[in-house]
Amino acid sequence: MQKLEILTDEELVKLHADGDVAASGVLLCRYKNAVKAICRQFFLVGGDEEDLMQEGMIALFGCISEYDPKFGAFGPYASRCVKNRVIDAVRKSGRNKNKPLADFVDVQSISDGELLSSSDTNPETLYLSSEGEKLILKSIDENLSDGEKSLFLLFLDGLSYSEIAAKTELSVKQVDNRLQKIKKKLKAATETKQ
Known part of the structure; x- marks a missing residue:
């Protein structure tokens, strides 16, 4: 065999x-x-x-x-x-x-400064999209510590948990736990502002 x-x-x-x-x-x-x-x-x-x-x-x-x-x-x-x-x-x-599930954000475009929540070119929609992007970036900036931000940015850059663990000298389990905590924190912050 x-x-x-x-x-x-x-x-x-x-x-x-x-x-x-x-x-x-x-x-x-x-x-x-x-x-x-x-x-x-x-x-x-x-x-x-x-x-x-x-x-x-x-x-x-x-x-x-x-x-x-x-x-x-x-x-x-x-x-x-x-x-x-x-x-x-x-x-x-x-x-x-x-x-x-209607409003999605391409994670790669956040770093490029673009929000892809809609292909609509209506000025009102574009304004609301840019405001949504500002809200997301502001939420990250206001609600995460410097360590959490750097960890989350590694995640947004597409690194696997094991790659993040190697860069940050954390275990894969610690990376997973911290990212789950960060996601919950951002979700809660976004929900309270809406």
């Missing part, structure tokens, strides 16, 4: 196509952190990171089933499919029937 973990992505996809369920499990585990990194690029006000993670994992499983070598290497193909699925989920959540 061959060790599945040492096989390439493409070899695992072929085994999956031949009916080897364990091969798809190895790929799902192998790419779980990549899916998480993609999902963390988006912040859903009133939503949950786990919702996006679930969408991403569904997309990854679909990639495993639909992959064809003519698409190129499996990794970039899977990344593209997962990102498209997550973006699609965020867009769908913006419809009026899903109002709790």
